[in-house]
Amino acid sequence: MQLFITGTDTNIGKTLICSWLCLQTGYSYCKPIQTGTDSEQDAATVVILSGSTVYPEQYSFKAPLSPHLASALENQVIEMTTIQLPDSPDLIVEGAGGLLVPLNQSDCLIDFIQYLKIPVILVASSQLGTINHTLLSLEALKNRSIPTLGVIMNGPVNPDNCHAITFYGKTTVLAQVPVIAPMTQENLKKIPLTTALQALLSRSP
Incomplete structure (x- = not known):
């Protein structure tokens, strides 16, 4: 089964949960879009915490910003239709930020999830505030x-x-x-x- 792990916000613990799931199941991992590569990348954290197979990012940007801003700073445009998931039946895919984080001028993360057609x-x-954020995301x-x-x-x-x-x-x-x-x-x-x-x-x- 391929799974997409998204969150109600950035820094909500997606990478931790991905690491936990990979560690307990042996699933492989990929994060197609990564920002903030001047600091430690999420893929490196998953390797340390789970030891699972980790596939490289397809879009990677230095600035720790929303993908549409981080890519613009490097004069790139994220084209979600060019992203190909690894050919792995047991794969955890981590998103970047929350569902309505923009990827480019027309697409948000939720559009990418819909394009991939995986659950x-x-x-x-x-903690406090989670009910509203979670219900909105659902x-x-x-x-x-x-x-x-x-x-x-x-x-x-x-x-x-x-x-x-x-x-x-x-x-x-x-x-x-x-x-x-x-x-x-x-x-x-x-x-x-x-x-x-x-x-x-x-x-x-």
């Missing part, structure tokens, strides 16, 4: 008829927020990943896949 898992914070995915498998909550365990997102978003909270400190492969390995995720990832592609 989505949404990563959300567990609504955007629903409006595009993008298959959404569920939500993974990242941060301090918060049953009330999980319940609200499940109820109002008419979705499934697939897992709650707590704060991990220090962030190491050994500590990440201590968090087993939930039954819901095991069942999901055991499906045929």
